[in-house]
Amino acid sequence: xxxxxxxxxxxxxxxxxxxxxxxxxxxxxWPGLTFPGGHTEDSETxxxxxxxxxxxESGLKAIDLRCVGFYEWNNIxxxxxxxxxxxxxxxxxxxxxxxEGKVFFLKEExxxxxxxxxxxxxxxxxxxxxxxx
Numbered sequence: 001x002x003x004x005x006x007x008x009x010x011x012x013x014x015x016x017x018x019x020x021x022x023x024x025x026x027x028x029x030w031p032g033l034t035f036p037g038g039h040t041e042d043s044e045t046x047x048x049x050x051x052x053x054x055x056x057e058s059g060l061k062a063i064d065l066r067c068v069g070f071y072e073w074n075n076i077x078x079x080x081x082x083x084x085x086x087x088x089x090x091x092x093x094x095x096x097x098x099x100e101g102k103v104f105f106l107k108e109e110x111x112x113x114x115x116x117x118x119x120x121x122x123x124x125x126x127x128x129x130x131x132x133x
Contacts, residue, residue: 035127037050069084085123
């Protein structure tokens with residue numbers, strides 16, 4: 001069986017209070033605390049999709065997103081899922097919740113006060129390694 005590559009993105013936004021933008025996702029296919037992001041549409045680059053998904057899911061517009069790594073899943077279904085990870089500490093706009101769930105800034109030490117999505121801690125550590133570079 002041939003695997004297809006599904007391209008996605010996740011965006012980590014940090015504010016000047018050392019808090020991270022999170023999404024408390026309510027959908028059954030990926031519940032729990034996660035970061036904004038989603039699938040890349042055929043008509044856009046992965047970076048363009050990161051800007052779009054961030055805005056759609058949070059109401060924020062990132063400034064100068066930087067790709068800091070990737071995360072992949074091979075055990076979700078018969079496809080290979082590759083997510084490019086983007087980071088910025090510059091943004092504009094006001095937070096608004098989306099159909100995905102509630103969006104808010106949260107300190108790292110408070111992450112575990114919420115249910116976490118699959119691989120949340122591993123993804124966050126991958127973000128942090130990439131930001132330090």
